[in-house]
Amino acid sequence: MHAFHSSIPARAEGCAQCAPLDDFLVFSASGADALTFLHGQLTQDVTGLPADAARLAGYCTAKGRLLATLVMWRAAPPDADDAPQLYGLVRQDLAPALIKRLSMFVLRAKVKLAATPLHVAGVLATAEQAAALEAAAGSLPRTPWQRADLPSGTWIAAPSADARLRWWWIASDEQLEQAAALAGVLGLAPAAQWHAADLAAGIPWITTATQDVFIPQTVNLDLIQGVSFTKGCYPGQEVVARSHYRGTVKRRMAYGTIADAAAQGAALAGVDVYDAAQPGEPTGRIVDAASEQGVVSVLFETALAALPAGDLRLGAADGPRIAAAPLPYSITP
Structure with a gap:
């Protein structure tokens, strides 16, 4: 059982919600060269990362297609050469292959x-619950994207599409044991609640179903501080930079909802989207x-041409309708 399940009680609404993820x-990068190594692998400025912040980053193929997206942050100042220098939060399904591939280089x-x-857990709270x-x-x-290391663990403020406050909470077994006071102000929530809030905020998580498909710009990574265009080289950098400086990004990531109980959440990753007005091929x-x-x-x-007038459908031109809705940031020039 996930440690948060045993630490946080089920409780009615009225308190902050804690969703075990x-x-x-979370993976760690240890050793004297950890920061410079990952700086040369990821889309983010790793060596310039502020000590009190976290950032999104992408890991690409040589052709600029994403193999993973991650939230990364610096560890506490190391007390030994083999201590963690950086942590990365990624989807569980692609983590083993990601660690193996990075280790090869x-x-x-x-x-x-x-x-x-x-x-890992996601915590959602109103302003009153946050107090x-x-x-x-x-x-x-x-x-x-600001971060705090507290006795209960690492807390990273996550973007939100509404007035609620959101945090990623990362904790060890020992930290959870010492966080008994938090059990009185938190209630368990389903992971789907947190995931839906991530989607509304426009945070793109790559999974095994969508690896080697998207370049960073087409999932808006450049719009949410996930790409540095001033750092040195990394795999796929030429492709990513060319799209940026030529202004040729004609595809973006949008948000929508489907009011169809038959559609099955996370299993939809990688499924085609169609415009019913142009049914010949996926849009x-x-x-x-x-x-x-x-x-x-x-x-x-x-x-972008399919928004906002397109009649967007899931899986087929006559599939369930996708009702497009705004993201909290602009995706058009």
Whole structure:
């Protein structure tokens, strides 16, 4: 059983919600060369990452197609050469292959990549609930992508599409044992609730179903601080930079909902999207999806020309209708 399940009681609404995220994994990068190595592999400025922040990043093939997206942050100042320097939060299903592939390129660098036993949860709260949460946990970051290391674990402020505050909470077994006070102000929530909020916020999580499909711009990674265009080379950098500087991004990731109980959440990743008015071929593809309370939320990559007038459908030109809705950031020039 996930440690959060045994630490946080089921409780009625009225308190902050804690959703254990069993489908995520945290890996560590240890060793003296960990930061410079990952700086040369990821789309993000790893060596320039502020100590109190986290950032999105992508890992691409040489052709610029994403093999993973991750949230990354620096570890506490290391007390030994083999101590973790950086942590990355990724989808569980692609984590083993990602760690293996990155490790293949380490060569003589002093770097070790490994899965950690850390637990991951998503916490959602109103402003009033956050006050009670902070009384138990300590001061929490409020600006998206800011991070705080507290006795209860690492808290990273996540973007939100509405007025709720959101955090990724990453904790060890020992930290959870010491976080008894938090049990009184948190209630268990389903992971789908957190995933749906991620989708509404426009955060693209690559899974095994969508690896080697999208370049960073077509899932908006450049719009949400996930790509640095001033750092040095990394796999796929030429493709990503060319699309950026030539202004040729004609496809973006949009958000929508499907009011069809037959559509099955996360299983939809990679499914084609059609425009009923132009049924000959797909206009895009589902990036990620989540089902909550009978409504399926989706992020889908599509031609900008198909928005907003297109009659978008899931799986076929006569499939369930996708009702497009705004993201909290602009996807048009």
